Amino acid sequence: MNRSPEAITSLQNPQVKRLVRLRGRREREGEGVMLVEGARELSRAVAAGVRPHELYLCPELFSPEAQELVPGLETALGGGRATLLSRPAFEKVSGRENPDGVLGVAPLPVPALPDLGRRALVVVLHGLEKPGNVGAILRTADAAGADAAVVLGRGADPYGPNVIRASQGSVFAVPTLALGEEEALAWLAEQGFRTVACTPDARQDYWDAPLTGRVALLLGTEHAGLPPEWRRAHEAVRVPMHGQADSLNVATAAALVLYECVRQSRA
Secondary structure (H helix, E strand, O other): OEEOOOOEOOOOOHHHHHHHHOOOHHHHHHHOEEEEEOHHHHHHHHHOOOOOOEEEEOHHHOOHHHHHHHHHHHHHOOOOEEEEEOHHHHHHHOOOOOOOOEEEEEEOOOOOOOOOOOOEEEEEEEOOOOHHHHHHHHHHHHHOOOOEEEEEOOOOOOOOHHHHHHHOOHHHOOOEEEEOHHHHHHHHHHOOOEEEEEOOOOOEEHHHOOOOOEEEEEEOEOOOEOOHHHHOOOEEEEOOOOOOOOOOOHHHHHHHHHHHHHHHHHO
């Protein structure tokens, strides 16, 4: 493993400038890479088979977790390159208020459409724009044992730094597919999924719907919900609300319905 002998200190260094540009989605997609920041997130990515080809380190910023995990991350580089950055340089490229001094550049995953078993749970996200919501749903999907997640449209980038952070690396544990709507509909039909639209105007409470077997939970944005073609699902369910609020945070609603799927499958 090759490590730069001296830390890069200049904020005008070409590598620093490139890393700053890679915080933009267009730049990442143009290079076919993703930024994975944080020792925990990078270690989960590596455990899922991601192989970063660049690693940027700032020992001055290492957290105890980073200090413990960095040797393993350097080993995962193989013939890649680890580069030291000064604290100002790392803080320049970081997207966090309190970075832990670990940042990796890795190829974008290209997950294949999975051929799932007789029982399978998939969450489908339509047009969600807030990375925090997408990341939180992926984290819950991982905890609930979901088999895959499908992200539709040009909402939040499922492999953007903020989604990776909000999911705490769970985006690498749950096969996460960015698909077009027609492709997603065709795959769900081909796989024999029963689609369940989560929408406030449904007449059926989510705990009354059958949520076992092959189930695809469909979730839209909080302000617009699901478009008509996605509301025409096998089931439509709601989370009942008894106060003045007319909608729940989409990540909260997803967690409730995901764990109802878990409860029913165990029962």
